[in-house]
Amino acid sequence: MSAHTPPYISTSHPTCDVRARILAAAGERFSQFGYNKTTMAEIAKDCDMSAANLYRFFKNKLDIGSNLACACLDEKLLLIKNVTQQRQRPATERLHDVVLQILAHTYDRWANDPRINEMVNAICDARLEIVDQHELSKHNLIVELLEDGVQRGEFSIADVHDTTKAITAAITLFSVPLFMSLHSLDTFEKLAESVVQLILTGLEKR
Amino acid sequence: MSAHTPPYISTSHPTCDVRARILAAAGERFSQFGYNKTTMAEIAKDCDMSAANLYRFFKNKLDIGSNLACACLDEKLLLIKNVTQQRQRPATERLHDVVLQILAHTYDRWANDPRINEMVNAICDARLEIVDQHELSKHNLIVELLEDGVQRGEFSIADVHDTTKAITAAITLFSVPLFMSLHSLDTFEKLAESVVQLILTGLEKR
DNA sequence: ATCCTGAATATTCAAGATAATATTCAGGAT
DNA sequence: ATCCTGAATATTATCTTGAATATTCAGGAT
Missing domain, CATH: 1.10.357.10 (Tetracycline Repressor, domain 2)
Structure with a gap:
């Protein structure tokens, strides 16, 4: 999983890239360690952002x-x-x-x-x-x-x-x-x- | 199975009566309060015997x-x-x-x-x-x-x-x-x- | 001898304390 | 203004420990 958004042609609003990046990071963690055992903090770290920031893109x-x-x-x-x-x-x-x-x-x-x-x-x-x-x-x-x-x-x-x-x-x-x-x-x-x-x-x- | 298997007509052997009585008492309790919530002591009391005695008729x-x-x-x-x-x-x-x-x-x-x-x-x-x-x-x-x-x-x-x-x-x-x-x-x-x-x-x- | 029990021991359960984690929010950076 | 963060709070999971229960066993009654 890449830590940073690919800078090239993004077909959509940058926000979508972030959402996609978060989903990718979360998906990776969930499938490797399970839903319950991955923390918001870990997902956030994988995306180089704070846990709080995740909540700007997903309700919870x-x-x-x-x-x-x-x-x-x-x-x-x-x-x-x-x-x-x-x-x-x-x-x-x-x-x-x-x-x-x-x-x-x-x-x-x-x-x-x-x-x-x-x-x-x-x-x-x-x-x-x-x-x-x-x-x-x-x-x-x-x-x-x-x-x-x-x-x-x-x-x-x-x-x-x-x-x-x-x-x-x-x-x-x-x-x-x-x-x-x-x-x-x-x-x-x-x-x-x-x-x-x-x-x-x-x-x-x- | 039972420690002493009756070689003949089941109803006549006293052991079978006891087994049946235990099963009846246990069944009553289990269906009323659930398997986990009934204790061996309760089953035993219903049969007027000690909990230990149950183990002579059933393994556990x-x-x-x-x-x-x-x-x-x-x-x-x-x-x-x-x-x-x-x-x-x-x-x-x-x-x-x-x-x-x-x-x-x-x-x-x-x-x-x-x-x-x-x-x-x-x-x-x-x-x-x-x-x-x-x-x-x-x-x-x-x-x-x-x-x-x-x-x-x-x-x-x-x-x-x-x-x-x-x-x-x-x-x-x-x-x-x-x-x-x-x-x-x-x-x-x-x-x-x-x-x-x-x-x-x-x-x-x- | 056979049947049974009370008491001893082993196992499991559950309430409360503790630690992790999710979520929120006031405020700082750009 | 918009985006983001660290710290505060709320929720959830984990651990601890006393109590409840299952199981065993030495020995007493018949």
């Missing part, structure tokens, strides 16, 4: 954390979006990949960056609206995917919103970091395959 | 808890069994009812007997094998149900065990007390209906 520590958590969730959302919007591929394939992608991401974060998860959790139960917003965005992406699948004649769905909720519910196990300790990634992947299979084709004889 | 407090937790889980299992084994009904209906039954039970326990859940949790993460055993029994009941459904020509299933695991995974949201705070029972029931629908018929056009 939780606000810094929230911004980082949002970025984290957005990144996750982007991963999903990248799959769902590959319009040339069959919707079934994309649904499959979305589920596996979610699992891979959940597992990776759990295994490789536990401190970030700690932070996201801390933030999420202090700021319900953040997770709500994220869930809504995710919901919409899946709705889009299902609608696309229906239009192409791949899917037969009575109520797209209900079905999206059902799918989201059915893949809970793959979305919650807490569960990741239950199995190896490999086991989870096989399980996810089975669930996708189940979702796509159901049990009834045809 | 956790062992008492484990026995009660087992009974709790067995009761849950029995509920499921009662549904799955109604051979005269279609397997699809039974599968539906099992899921709703599980949800109802999870929710009820969470809402009306939080202390029991606290105990079961405490015990389960100290005694993994208990929950493993329970999961296995549950798995077997669902396997039976699916096999029955296949035989009747209701279901078309490639691998019954994999599918059972998939179903179990897909209803995670309804099995874990932790999630119960997310929605009302009513909302959960509708969601469960959708998930069952999804499991039974799948998404693909037929």
